[in-house]
Amino acid sequence: MNARDTILARIREALRVPAPLPHLKSRNAQAAAVPAAAGGHAGLTVLPLDVATPWLPDGGDSPAEQLQLLTENLEKLRATVVQVADAQAAAEYVARLAHDRGWGRVAYHDHSLVGPLAAALPCETYRVDAPACDKRALESCDAGITTCEALISQTGSLLVSSATGGGRGLSILPHVHVVVATLDQIVPTLGDALHQAKERHAGRLPSMLSFITGPSRTGDIERILVLGAHGPKELFVILVG
Amino acid sequence: MIAHPSDLPRLAKKKFLHDAAEHVRDTSHRSFVRKALGGYYTSRDTQKARFRDWEQARDAASLAKWSAVNRLDELLPRFVANFEANGGQVHWARTAEEARDIVLNLLRAAKAKAVIKSKCMTSEEIHLNAAMEEDGYGVVESDLGEFIQQLRGEPPYHFVFPCMHVRRDEISDLFQKNLGTAPTDSPEELTMIARRHMRQLYVDADVGITGANFLVAETGQISITENEGNARLTAALPRVHIAISGIEKVVEHLDDLAVLLPMLATAGAGQPMTCYNTLYAGPRKDGECDGPEEMHLVLLDNQRTAILADPEQRDSLHCIRCGACLNVCPIFKNVGGFTYGTTYQGPIGSVITPHLRGLADWNHLSGASSLCGACTDACPVRIDIHHHLLHNRRNAARTAPSRWERLGHKLFVMVARRPWLFATGGAVFRKTLGLVKAVRPPLVRNWLATRDLPAAPEKSFRAEWRSRKDDILHERS
Structure with a gap:
């Protein structure tokens, strides 16, 4: 037997004796688990989102609450959040940032929100998806501008994808990551963001979907927090609308 | 991975005991590790409180x-x-x-x-x-x-x-x-x-x-x-x-x-x-x-399928390797990560390593626990970690009971079945307990190194019972 068949046979053999349910504290969880377990398998299709969401951290009910939570969470993570009126204002903000920081080259990808920002920059730009990204060129960039698929108020996370966010490298290799998004992209929970991604990319998942929660960080030296371990040291979130 | 040559039985255990003793003495190392983990407790509790129901x-x-x-x-x-x-x-x-x-x-x-x-x-x-x-x-x-x-x-x-x-x-x-x-x-x-x-x-x-x-x-x-x-x-x-x-x-x-x-x-x-x-x-x-x-x-x-085949400990495969059980474990904090000699340290490592590398040589890790249950309380996926350490002890005793333990049990059965021998043995024991404490013979020296022996009572329980039986039964009725 090859390795695959041996391992699968061992698994089938091992599972012939059922394991008891874990010691659960809540009635809801038991109510969901017991009939499923009795049905011969767990089959807890309802549990994670429909039952568990009310137990997880709050994502806010109204759009205003969600925006406030998102901003608070991002600031706690030491990201910079800016809310601007329109694309024009966003472009001005990023141009000023590029000027103040003395950026020489900024990477971006083709997108209706990102394009105008790149066009207004006072420095050299590098478009990563025209058509393929040269990693050495990307490495020489001071910042990367991308859009995202969703912003999650519950945790202050952004969801970026390789299909709609300029590939894999753009949001991780440059020293500064600038994300531009619209207010209607805010969703309350991680579950909502995952649902949305599944629907949007049904049948053809992007090769990478990444939740980004603040600038890159490490606590490896004496458990002291340092930002910018390998990914971006700074994260700017520009909300348009 | 067979990490220990079979001609050196119990090498892992010897190393564990040696390294543990060494690390426990190193107070600067211990306080450094405790300090590093100090911030963890605060931030973990802050984040836990954000859950509506953890x-x-x-x-x-x-x-x-x-x-x-x-x-x-x-x-x-x-x-x-x-x-x-x-x-x-x-x-x-x-x-x-x-x-x-x-x-x-x-x-x-x-x-x-x-x-x-x-x-x-x-x-x-x-x-x-x-x-x-x-x-x-x-x-x-x-x-x-x-x-x-x-x-x-x-x-x-x-x-x-x-x-x-x-x-x-x-x-x-x-x-x-x-x-x-x-x-x-x-x-x-x-x-x-x-x-x-x-x-x-x-x-x-x-x-x-x-x-x-x-x-x-x-x-x-x-x-x-x-x-x-x-x-x-x-x-x-x-x-x-x-x-x-x-x-x-x-x-x-x-x-x-x-x-x-x-x-x-x-x-x-x-x-x-x-x-x-x-x-x-x-x-x-x-x-x-x-x-x-x-x-x-x-x-x-x-060897993961071997753990899967044990329904009692199957839940140890639920582990998401968050490390929470290490962070709260009094043993980990005192003996340090290297003492375990395993890929996965701390309580969850002590549970799964005997499955991954063999119970005979790694059962000593089941004893690397105060059974306080802090690991089980900390586990986000509710693995019954400290009970699994007990399960491993039981399984090891079943498959390969130690010679001394077997001899001890035999001796006890022999004595306990003969009341006269039990009484005589008890009397001898009471008389010599003080002597044991003073002399500290090699067999009990390790045990006494970290524990105190209580003073022996004057009389045996049975003698005490005989003298006070009438009063006690009278009071009750």
Whole structure:
């Protein structure tokens, strides 16, 4: 037997004796688990989102609450959040940032929100998806501008994808990551963001979907927090609308 | 991995006792580790309080893993089919050796010149770096903690915080010696040294090796959790991406991650979410501007199916390797990570290592517990960790009872069945207890080193009972 068949046979053999349910504290969880377990398998299709969401951290009910939570969470993570009126204002903000920081080259990808920002920059730009990204060129960039698929108020996370966010490298290799998004992209929970991604990319998942929660960080030296371990040291979130 | 030659029985236990005694005496090391963990407790509690109901969230996380592990026969093939449909290639490894060979063959096929690696405990488990170096492949650990440990020539001290035992001045010296950098006592500056050193290595590497935290059956994605961005870079820039994962990492739904990701971050490091949680569905797709041309996944058994076959301890496969049980364990905090001599340290390591490497030689880890249950309370997926340590003790006693224990039990049975012998033995014992305390003979010396003997009573219980029986029974009636 090859390795695959041996391992699968061992698994089938091992599972012939059922394991008891874990010691659960809540009635809801038991109510969901017991009939499923009795049905011969767990089959807890309802549990994670429909039952568990009310137990997880709050994502806010109204759009205003969600925006406030998102901003608070991002600031706690030491990201910079800016809310601007329109694309024009966003472009001005990023141009000023590029000027103040003395950026020489900024990477971006083709997108209706990102394009105008790149066009207004006072420095050299590098478009990563025209058509393929040269990693050495990307490495020489001071910042990367991308859009995202969703912003999650519950945790202050952004969801970026390789299909709609300029590939894999753009949001991780440059020293500064600038994300531009619209207010209607805010969703309350991680579950909502995952649902949305599944629907949007049904049948053809992007090769990478990444939740980004603040600038890159490490606590490896004496458990002291340092930002910018390998990914971006700074994260700017520009909300348009 | 057979890590201990059979001609040296109980080597692991001897080493454990020796190292534990050594570390317990090292108070500066202990206080350093305690201080490093101090901030963890505060931030973990802050993040736990943001959950509307932490205990019920633990139920959900526990059930998600329970339901996946108990249907691994169905979900693992489903995951593999979907992962392959996404364009990934799957390789099955029964043992550590098979896994090493698979990776080495992939490196040969890719004509790899430079390999970069992000943190991957399964690669520690199969001793991949040593095998790669033997075959002439240089490999760089990109996670800051793993990089420091690689330069020090040491395994990880803690499977989430690999170099939490190392002081900043030691790291400064290490970087000065190996990278030629100027000394500094700033963790920020030390981190930037590693950042600058690593950057070109990501760009130059042609193969990137990562681990995997979750395998999502319904979508065929693998999920990788990290803070530094090194795994993102490792899976973005090289031409080939190889991930190594235990077979037990499967979850059924993408939705399960909505519960598991924040719980992993909160329980393990006191964060709302780990900085990067990334789902990979195969190599670069048409229309994407970068990413690897090939993605390989090595699925490792290495005795996991043996744990699966034990329904009592099957839940130890629910482990999401958050490290919470290490952070709260009084034994871990006192004996330190290296004393265990295992890939997975702390309470969960003490439960699973006897399964991975053999109960006879690793049962002593079941005793590395005060049975306080702090690990079980801390576990986000409700693994019954401290009871499993007891189960391992029982199983070891059943399969290979120690000679002294057997002799002791026989002796006790012989005495207990003969009242006159029991009385005489008791009398002798009461008279000589003081003497034992004074002389400290070798057999009991270890026991007495950390404990005090109570004073022996004047009379035996039976004598006492005889003299007071009438009064006591009278009072009662």
